[in-house]
Amino acid sequence: MELVYAVCVGFMSACGIFLMLRGHTFTLVIGLTLLSYAVNLFLFASGGLTIGAPAVLNGSENYADPLPQALVLTAIVIGFAMTAFAVILAMRGRSDMGNDHVDGTEPFDRLAAEEKS
Amino acid sequence: MGLFDHLVIFPVLIPFFVAVALLFPSLNNSLARQRVLTIAASILMVVVAFVLLFKIKDQGIQVYALGDWSAPFGIILVADAFSVLMVCLSAVLGLAVTLYASAGEDKNGAFFHPLIMFQLMGINGAFLTGDAFNLFVFFEVLLIASYSLMMHGGGKQRIQVNIHYVFLNLIGSSLFLFALGTLYGTLGTLNFADMADRIPLLSSNELLITKSGALLLLAVFGLKAAMLPLHFWLPKAYASTSAPVAALFAIMTKVGIYSIWRVHGVMFGDQAGELANIALPWLWPIALLTIAIGAVSVLASKSLRVLCSNLVIVSVGTLLVTISLNTVQAAAAGIYYLLHSTVACAAMFLLAGVIQQQRGKAEDRFVTTRTMPQAGILGFIFILLAIGLIGMPPLSGFVGKALILQSVTKASQAVWVWPLILGAGLIALIALSRAGTALFWRTNGENNTALQGQPVQYLAIGLLVGILPLMVIFGGAVSDFAQLAAEQLKAGLSLQQLNEVANNG
Numbered sequence: 361m362e363l364v365y366a367v368c369v370g371f372m373s374a375c376g377i378f379l380m381l382r383g384h385t386f387t388l389v390i391g392l393t394l395l396s397y398a399v400n401l402f403l404f405a406s407g408g409l410t411i412g413a414p415a416v417l418n419g420s421e422n423y424a425d426p427l428p429q430a431l432v433l434t435a436i437v438i439g440f441a442m443t444a445f446a447v448i449l450a451m452r453g454r455s456d457m458g459n460d461h462v463d464g465t466e467p468f469d470r471l472a473a474e475e476k477s
Numbered sequence: 478m479g480l481f482d483h484l485v486i487f488p489v490l491i492p493f494f495v496a497v498a499l500l501f502p503s504l505n506n507s508l509a510r511q512r513v514l515t516i517a518a519s520i521l522m523v524v525v526a527f528v529l530l531f532k533i534k535d536q537g538i539q540v541y542a543l544g545d546w547s548a549p550f551g552i553i554l555v556a557d558a559f560s561v562l563m564v565c566l567s568a569v570l571g572l573a574v575t576l577y578a579s580a581g582e583d584k585n586g587a588f589f590h591p592l593i594m595f596q597l598m599g600i601n602g603a604f605l606t607g608d609a610f611n612l613f614v615f616f617e618v619l620l621i622a623s624y625s626l627m628m629h630g631g632g633k634q635r636i637q638v639n640i641h642y643v644f645l646n647l648i649g650s651s652l653f654l655f656a657l658g659t660l661y662g663t664l665g666t667l668n669f670a671d672m673a674d675r676i677p678l679l680s681s682n683e684l685l686i687t688k689s690g691a692l693l694l695l696a697v698f699g700l701k702a703a704m705l706p707l708h709f710w711l712p713k714a715y716a717s718t719s720a721p722v723a724a725l726f727a728i729m730t731k732v733g734i735y736s737i738w739r740v741h742g743v744m745f746g747d748q749a750g751e752l753a754n755i756a757l758p759w760l761w762p763i764a765l766l767t768i769a770i771g772a773v774s775v776l777a778s779k780s781l782r783v784l785c786s787n788l789v790i791v792s793v794g795t796l797l798v799t800i801s802l803n804t805v806q807a808a809a810a811g812i813y814y815l816l817h818s819t820v821a822c823a824a825m826f827l828l829a830g831v832i833q834q835q836r837g838k839a840e841d842r843f844v845t846t847r848t849m850p851q852a853g854i855l856g857f858i859f860i861l862l863a864i865g866l867i868g869m870p871p872l873s874g875f876v877g878k879a880l881i882l883q884s885v886t887k888a889s890q891a892v893w894v895w896p897l898i899l900g901a902g903l904i905a906l907i908a909l910s911r912a913g914t915a916l917f918w919r920t921n922g923e924n925n926t927a928l929q930g931q932p933v934q935y936l937a938i939g940l941l942v943g944i945l946p947l948m949v950i951f952g953g954a955v956s957d958f959a960q961l962a963a964e965q966l967k968a969g970l971s972l973q974q975l976n977e978v979a980n981n982g
Binding site for chain 1: 610614617621633637639640641643647650651654655657658659662667
């Protein structure tokens with residue numbers, strides 16, 4: 361179970377980072393969302409993975425660590441707000457600058473220019 | 478428990494309640510009422526911060542357990558000498574910024590005052606928290622306020638710079654969470670004192686994971702602090718935003734420095750067993766290179782605000798040097814210099830704002846234009862600040878740099894630190910003289926139409942500039958307190974001590 365979980369988190373982070381390396385705000389937002397999903401899962405697993413155990417200290421030996429779940433909840437809320445802000449900012453940038461490149465202007469593409477001429 | 482016992486949480490609660498109150502329609506509709514309330518709240522925060530400072534001086538470290546849940550289970554705030562100094566600094570800065578903005582800067586966009594209050598709440602919280610996850614939460618509070626403040630007033634350039642700033646910091650926040658998860662996985666706690674207790678006890682197969690978590694945190698804090706190579710966002714961001722916001726941001730890089738000090742200087746410091754001082758081999762070259770790159774950029778700056786932003790980078794490098802020297806004496810010198818450099822840079826940003834208003838289209842760029850209507854007084858303040866920023870006597874920059882140079886004891890370190898810090902001072906001297914000449918002397922014709930600076934703006938600048946000579950006149954008291962702060966910082970705090978202090982309080 362741990363291996364599958366770790367591979368999933370790793371794959372998701374890799375996808376997120378790959379998308380964030382693009383220069384456009386749209387892919388950046390998608391990449392950021394994937395990365396924050398990955399980080400939420402990662403935090404969730406940081407207390408160790410247990411199956412069928414309650415998330416409270418009920419006196420028995422078998423319980424899931426409650427703290428990471430509280431942390432994840434906070435992280436989800438904050439991540440959600442931040443993503444909303446980033447989307448609005450990206451839209452504002454798109455309408456102000458006329459394109460969605462993070463630098464405000466599309467870099468000069470020599471190949472495309474040659475093809476046109 | 479009286480009200481006095483809850484003093485530690487006031488620097489977080491006051492801005493929070495004031496910010497919420499400011500959002501109600503009866504206050505939100507009237508700019509005059511907003512100004513009165515924020516300035517009153519800022520003055521109250523200065524008073525509270527200094528009362529707390531004297532309380533800590535008399536009674537030692539204060540610990541506040543929220544809801545009386547004891548550590549490591551509950552959320553705790555820890556106010557020691559270092560954190561209370563930072564809270565005082567942010568309160569004074571907050572007062573200057575709200576005063577300055579009341580002259581008209583707050584009219585350029587909505588919600589200026591509530592955002593400033595939320596920003597101060599986040600900054601104070603980050604200084605006072607005794608828990609790594611709450612550090613993250615307060616970072617987010619101050620960041621989301623700063624995202625909006627940076628765009629205050631709008632404009633294409635601000636939006637474009639803000640896109641870089643926001644996305645960089647969002648990535649930083651994700652990495653912060655990864656680092657926290659990693660550390661929680663091996664240590665099983667996020668309370669600073671508890672973490673420091675458990676780090677030396679780690680088994681050998683957990684060492685590498687903990688180390689990677691700690692170094693990931695270094696990258697996150699380094700991004701906030703603008704240390705090389707994560708400093709590229711800073712000059713553009715600080716130079717394009719409005720003057721009061723840039724002045725308030727002067728303390729934001731210091732939040733990063735403060736966190737590096739707490740986590741990598743102390744928690745992973747000398748007492749950390751196998752993981753002792755893991756960040757030092759990285760910090761040392763990075764600190765020196767940050768000073769060097771900052772100094773080079775200072776020379777290449779084409780406007781006063783860019784120049785000042787690059788001086789912020791130089792000061793970050795200097796502070797990183799004092800962290801990586803890893804002695805109590807160096808820490809004390811660093812804390813003194815931190816106070817000085819934050820105040821001086823913030824005042825320079827405010828001054829640049831007035832200069833920009835009076836020069837019309839030339840703004841604060843080093844080009845020939847008509848004289849400023851109030852060139853005399855502006856020039857006087859400029860010279861004072863320049864002396865402070867360069868580090869010449871008689872102002873506090875000199876004392877700060879002298880203390881830092883004095884704290885370098887090993888010849889192998891002095892060979893690097895002395896030339897770099899003195900060289901950066903020389904470069905600042907050259908660049909600021911050139912800037913002053915261009916702004917005040919290279920003029921053609923009189924300018925009768927430009928706006929006059931308002932008294933409240935000068936009051937705000939005067940408040941900050943006045944601190945520089947005060948830090949020299951009361952230099953003994955300030956450096957003694959910095960020494961106390963450094964000793965408390967370096968001694969660290971174990972969970973047992975923490976709970977003892979909390980129970981006595």
